[in-house]
Amino acid sequence: MLYMSLNEALLTRKVFMSFFKTFLNSPVGPKTTHFWGPVANWGFVAAAMADFEKPPEMLSGNMTGVMCVYSALCMRFAWMVRPRNYLLLACHASNETVQLYQLSRWARGQGYLQLKENKTPST
Amino acid sequence: MAVNPVATHQEKYLKTNRCGLRPTIYSLLHLPPVILILQSFSPFFLQITDISMATSKLQALWNHPAGPKTIHFWAPTFKWGISIANIADFAKPPEKLSYPQQFAVTATGIIWSRYSMVITPKNWNLFSVNVAMAGTGLYQLSRKIRHDYFNEEETAAIKE
Numbered sequence: 001m002l003y004m005s006l007n008e009a010l011l012t013r014k015v016f017m018s019f020f021k022t023f024l025n026s027p028v029g030p031k032t033t034h035f036w037g038p039v040a041n042w043g044f045v046a047a048a049m050a051d052f053e054k055p056p057e058m059l060s061g062n063m064t065g066v067m068c069v070y071s072a073l074c075m076r077f078a079w080m081v082r083p084r085n086y087l088l089l090a091c092h093a094s095n096e097t098v099q100l101y102q103l104s105r106w107a108r109g110q111g112y113l114q115l116k117e118n119k120t121p122s123t
Numbered sequence: 124m125a126v127n128p129v130a131t132h133q134e135k136y137l138k139t140n141r142c143g144l145r146p147t148i149y150s151l152l153h154l155p156p157v158i159l160i161l162q163s164f165s166p167f168f169l170q171i172t173d174i175s176m177a178t179s180k181l182q183a184l185w186n187h188p189a190g191p192k193t194i195h196f197w198a199p200t201f202k203w204g205i206s207i208a209n210i211a212d213f214a215k216p217p218e219k220l221s222y223p224q225q226f227a228v229t230a231t232g233i234i235w236s237r238y239s240m241v242i243t244p245k246n247w248n249l250f251s252v253n254v255a256m257a258g259t260g261l262y263q264l265s266r267k268i269r270h271d272y273f274n275e276e277e278t279a280a281i282k283e
Binding site (some may be wrong): 033036037039040041043044046047048050051054057058059060062063065066067069070073074076077080081 | 193194195197198201202204205207208209211212215218219220221223224226227228230231234235238241242
């Protein structure tokens with residue numbers, strides 16, 4: 001059975017607490033706006049994931065398309081801004097993925113991704 | 124002998140006072156207090172006496188570290204697209220709106236509006252775009268809530 005000596009347990013706890021403290025006090029930590037702004041942007045990812053099961057007619061092509069371009073721009077922004085914001089980068093990378101998936105569902109529902117038959121996209 | 128255009132330009136330039144205004148009939152403008160006041164409002168009152176001044180100002184804007192050649196300009200600018208897409212969706216029937224998406228847009232707008240005022244320097248561009256996002260999101264939410272919760276009462280009353 002795996003067990004830790006008291007020393008090892010205290011040491012791992014110390015390491016974890018110091019990591020947590022440095023995170024709390026870091027220049028991109030929860031006391032700064034560099035943290036909470038990206039947290040707000042995770043809401044877009046959560047919203048898109050909540051809409052996975054929705055029928056494609058209920059999706060908004062406008063909003064999804066704009067989100068795809070917007071997340072691409074913000075990935076570049078998060079990389080170039082100083083301090084480099086990895087949290088924002090991760091947020092927009094995942095948003096890009098999710099929004100592209102939703103866009104493909106919407107486009108398929110509209111008839112854009114069909115083979116060349118006598119299908120016309122509905123408005 | 125033809126008039127020397129360079130000399131007359133130099134004369135005109137030399138006649139300008141400290142803040143770059145050319146003397147006009149409004150000679151009161153030459154008084155020091157007025158000049159100081161005008162200098163404080165210089166972007167609005169200064170005449171650009173040279174075409175090179177104008178082009179150098181434009182060049183300064185074009186080459187700005189947060190200018191149109193950089194991502195620092197285009198990422199916030201494109202955020203207006205979200206509000207515009209939401210406005211385009213005003214025409215959609217409320218059944219087709221998405222609660223999670225509109226809630227995310229509204230929450231993002233409110234949080235970023237607050238934080239754009241907290242950072243230094245204050246970013247009014249970011250503030251305005253996020254206020255617009257929050258506004259359109261709130262309107263869409265109100266449309267959907269009104270349709271879902273208040274129309275039901277009406278249709279139930281009609282059935283009864």
